[in-house]
Structures are given as C-alpha cells and as structure tokens.
Amino acid sequence: MTLQTENSQLDVVSSRTIHQTASQIWLRRLTALAPLWTLLALGIFFSLASPSFLRPINLNNILAQIATLAIFGTGMTFVLLTGEIDLSIAAVAGLAGMVAAQLHMTLGYPEPIPTLVALAVATLLGCINGIASTRFRIPTFMTTLAMWLIASGLNTFISKGRTLTNIPEIATFLGSGRIGGQDGLRVIIVVAAVVLLIGHFILRYTRFGRYVYMTGANKSAARLVGVNTGLVITLVLTLCSFTAGLAGIVSMGRLGSAQPQEVPSYLIDTIGAVVLGGTALTGGRGSIPQTLVGLLLYGTLRNGLDNIPSIDVFLKQFITGIVLLFALVVNVVFAGRSARDRTQV
C-alpha cells in the first residue's frame, strides 16, 4: 500500500525531471553551439559580401591557413582544459624548426633524424615546463613565460641570427606538399586533421582524457579520488610542447625557411581560436570539436576580410579585432549562461 503510493510519487517526480531536462538540454545545446551560429553567420555574410569567398580554392585556402594553428590548438586545448596555460608554444615551434634545419643543413644529418630530434627537444622543453610548475608550485603562466625566453634565446643562439633556407624534405612535404599532383589535397591539412582526431580521441575516450577534464573542473575532487593532478598537468604541458614542435616543423615547411625569430602571433592566434571555440580559460570546459569551430571562425574572419576588396588594407587588423571581440562576447555570454544554469545546487 505505502509502497504503491511511493512508487507513483516517484513516477511523477522522475517524469517531471525528464521533461525539464529535455527542454533544458535543447536550450543548452543551442547555447553551447553559439560559436557554430557565429561561424554560420560570418560565412553567410562573407559569401554575400565577396563573390570569391565561397570558391573551393578559397575554402581550401582557409583550411591551409588554419592548419598550423590547428596543430598548436590541439595541445593548447589540453592545457586550457586543465586550467593552465602555455605561453611558450610559438617560441618552442620556432626553436624546433631551427634545430631541424641546423641538423639538416649545417651538420648534414640524414632524414628523419633532424625532424625527430627537433620534436624531442620540443617535448623535453614541455616536460621541463610541467616539472617546474608542479614540483615547485610556480604558476604555468610564469614557467612558460620563462620558457618562451629560453626557447627564443636558444633559437637566436643556434641560428646566429641567420635565416636557413635549406630545410629538411620531411618539413617541406608536411608543410607545402600535395597528395595527388598539382591540385591535390594539401598535406598540411591532412596533418592538422590527424592531430585533431588523435587529440579528440584521447580527450573523449581515454582515461587520461577524463583526468584532464577532472583536473580542470575540480582539482580537489580529482586529488581526493587519487588522481595525480601534478602528473596530469606535466603530461599536458609536454603534449602541448610536442604539438608546438610539430607545428614548428610544418610551419617551416610551409614558409620554406627556418627563421631566427619565432612568429609571435602564433601564440595569441592559438589561444584566441581555442577560446573563441568555447573552451574556458578556467579549465574543465571545452573540447577538440569546439576548438575546430573556433579555428574555422578565426580563419573565416581573417580570410573573409581579405576577400572584400573595398576594405582599406590599413583598417583590416582593426576590424578583425572588433569582430573578434564581438564574437567572444557572444560566445562567452551564451556559454556562461548555460554554465550558470548547470551550477544551481
């Protein structure tokens, strides 16, 4: 008898919660997809404003332009998910390119040794970032800032200020090769896609990926269930440096030379694109698909403005900034709203 009433009450409760969550889930999906709507709006705008924007060759261009950022962005997504940051990526990339070029040209090592050594150096620097941050409890903002200077300084030192144009063939292939002849698929896009896919797989399906989210979402909770959050952060910084090194090799291949100075805009562009996709700087929220959307948004914005001939060249950067700020506000406001919905206890 009592059991009966309890059960029927329970049914009412559960059906109501299911109902509520269904509509809430829809609302959340719509708001969580804010960056996608922004991307769509921007795409429509540019295709109306410029006849050349939607041409396959231009779309292909956008992908090639964001491919380097995508490799950087994959590692950066991991780092931001733990609530940390890596400011050294552009410098590490520059150094990796220079190491590979020096080993190849000056020291004459055969392929693939220069490339592998360059990647190993980048990975090692990331490992140092991680150990310095977690062992001595220094904020990653500071350790990676120091690493920026270290990597950049090493680059200057081993290049002696010279630009090297004789670069390893692997880099040339990865950066500017094509599969299937002159008009074939650009290798750089394939590399970026593979890196993004692997990143997505690790984050979504592996235990390590879960630890990354846990560490960023609630560090104390992660520690209290036995997760070694220091190790997670170290691994994430190592991984980010590895992707930075790879991005450096690819970018060198694309530009056709190893520069004695890093491309500083890589850092800001990467963080900008990842955050634009909705990954939170505070950790715990974000994903590789979101990073992909952020990258596409960023690429569309940059490329789209180039395709509108009537815009004053000297105004372009200013307009990019304004649109970026606007997009961030839209994304963050919506993402923030859906997050607030979730934390009512």
Added chain:
Amino acid sequence: MQTSTVIELKQISKRFQGLQALNQVNFDLREGETHALVGENGAGKSTLMRILAGIYNEYEGEYLLRGEPVRLHSPAEALNRGIGMIHQELSVMPELSIAENLFLGRQILNRWGLVDWKKMHEIAAEELAMLGFTNVDVRRPLGTYPLGTQQVVEVLRVMLSGAQVLIMDEPTSALSPAEVERLIELIDTLRKNKRSIIYISHFLGEVMRVADRVTVLRDGRKIKTLDKTSTNVDELISLILGREVNETLVQTTTHSDKEALLTVEHLSADVFTDVSFSVAKGEIVGVYGAIGAGHFDLARAIFGAYRFDRGTIVLDGHTFRPDFSTSYAIRQGMAYATESRRKTLLMDEPVYRNVTMPHLNRIGNLFPLLRQELDIAQPVIERVNVQPANPLHAVGKLSGGNQQKVVLARWMAFPPKMFVLSEPTRGMDVGAKSEVMNILRGFRSQGFGVLVISSEPETVLEICDRILVMSRGRVVAEMANENIDKDTLMRLL
C-alpha cells in the same frame, strides 16, 4: 559600584523564511563588562551577534545604544558607533606587516600626504607594549606570527578604530592553551580600560573564567542571564540543553576488544598533536570536536591529503609509508569523503562519472567505456537509493542528501576496508539523514571500519560505537557510546 549600560536590546525577534531564529530576546551589556553568550548550534547566538554588529538590520524590537534607539545598517556604521566585531575566521592580511594591519585603511599621513611609516611603527609598538607584547617586530609580516598573535593584532586593530564594544566569535577555537591564556589576559586588560566585550564560545570552562555575566540562549529564546559568581558549568549545560544533566562519570575505554582494522599512533601535524586511536572491523568510531579542533584535518591526514609530521597509520596489518598520496591510501583500501561536497564532486558531470572517478584505473584499461561505467554505477546508486536513480543525471541538480549518497556510492563500487567520512549528514533533511545513517550501519554489519568525523554531537551520538572527543588538536577523551549525552560531550570540549 554603579555601572552604566552600553547596549540594551529589547524584545528582539528575527525570522528567516518561517524559521524563528530569535524570539523576543532581551539582552544588555554594561560598561567594562565581559558578557558571554552560550547555546547550542542554532540557538540564535550568531543571529543576535549579527544584529548587534549591524550585519542584519531587519528585525523586530528595540536596539538602544547608550540609551538612544538606533538601527545599524552596516558593520561600518556599527564600527563608527563604537561596536567592532572579531570574526572566527580572522580578517587579517598575512602579507602585510603588523603595523600595516593595525592601521588598515586609515594610515597615518605626514604633511606631504605620504604614509608616515615611522610614526605608524612607533604607535603600533607602543600599543602592543601596553598589552604586554614587547618582543614583536611591527615591521614583520603578520602571517609569520602564530595565530594567537594575529588574533591580538586583530583585536587591537578593531579597538584602534574606536570600538568601545568588542564582539568576539569563538575567539579561542583554533588557539593553543598558552595562546588562550594570553587572550584571557588581554581581555582582563581591556576590561580595566572600560571596554565591553561580548564573548561567544563553546568552551564553558573558559566562559566561566572570562565572563562577568553569561546569557544562555536556546531555540531562539533567552533562557536566563546569570552572574558568574552564582553559577557553574553544570548549571550552564543544563540550561543550554533544557534538562537535568547526566551526572554519571564517563567510562573511558581505549580500544574495543575486536580485531583492530585501522590503528593510528601518535599522529601529529600543525593543527593536531599526538593523536592515537584504533577502529575495529565492523565498528563505527566517531571523532567529535568543535570547529577548529583539528579533527577534519586529521581525517585528511589519514587519507594522505594533509601532510603530517610524525606518527604511524596501520591499516589491516599494513603500515603506510610516510608521505603517502591519496592514490596510495585508496590502493590500501581507504575511502574518504570531505565535509564539503563541492570539493569532492564534479557538479556539472553526470552521476555515473562521479561514481567511477576513483576507479577509472580498474575498468577498461585505458579506455573507460560508457556501458561498463553504467554497469558499475547503476547497482550502487540503486543500493544507496539515489533519487532519481538515473546515472546520467547531473550531480549538481541532486539534493544535498542525494549528493552525499553519490559520494558513498562512489566508494561502494569497489569496496574498501575502511571509510573515513567527515560530516556525513551535514545539511540534510531528516529523511536523507536517516537513510545515510542506515547505509553506515550497513557498512558496519558488513565488517567495514567506519570513522565519522563531526562537529554535530547528534551525529556521533546516534551512529557511533565509540566516540573520541578532540579539543584544540588533542584527543581529550575516548569512550564507549553507552549512556552518553550531549552534555557529556559539551563538558569535554
């Protein structure tokens, strides 16, 4: 000797959403008097104190300050009128020097409008010397001094900003015995300087030493105001609890006759000293103490989440290595839940992920699979009766009681040997509370060891076989839970 009345409260009532926190309370404070407020948690002490300090300004009744009716709208206004409050959680700035802390927000300026450091240091040293603190360097950061000194500086700061009336909320709960003595001396000095003090404390022995008068509150009502000279601790306890006190002596037992599962010996850290006890298989042991007694950090230390300096922990015959991590403790068969659910759950994540969190390394090797995780989570959340019993539901949307059940279910997925649970029933309704209690009884009958750490006497009295009482970082009593009442525990604090 005729003394004047500084503060008089008449017929003060305050409601919080249907809950009568204060019911027609009268209170008066005389000049140069130390007036203690005592009562159980929820008796209305803090509400009354907040009205006095201007934090709450919506209430019924009259507030007379030196005979003049007032309504204080903010703590700042209260301070302007000479009423300052010293919170239990000190609001000092540990990075700043003692002098800077003393003159926080009202630095002395020289004629150029710049900070006059010399003068500030002089005055700070003078003021401290007057209170008997001659061997402190007022230029050193306050955080480098012990808690007792920090408290004195806070008291002095409030006084220097013109307070004639000081409200002290549990000022001694985190102090060492020597520091308590210093504070009591300080209060005597203040009394001689005609300052009035409202003193709120759980420690009745201390209250009897410090206070001139004591007001007892119970269930939002004032029960009685007594002169210190005409009362004693036993009478206070019976007034606080509203019944005759149990006069039986405490039977102290040091261990149960069953086989020990967890043995802690001579464990010491900064906030607790030389703690030893054991928990047997199929036994629930309670650790009771007031907030600040160090018992919550003791629990963390046993789980590897708080660094301790000395002592050994043995679980089921295995001695823990020093400096162990939480994952080591888990591997040895320890389970732990903090007093704060926010710190232990991923509120945005579904129930099943919160359940499998500690076990990801045991399931599916590198790749946790949804199916597997649900298979693990579903039975345990049904066993503890999480409502709704949907493993996909976000934990943050569950009630407090159901969240606590998730915390327990988490550890039941792969049963440990020993549960260490801080405040397992805090902030829950009666129904959820009794469900959680039943889960704990289930642990006992299955032969697990359970350690319950709490600052609520009801919790330990209801569920525990044995109770340890901690006060200021030390175990002051250990007894079997037979014929023990709240008053026994209160007397031991």
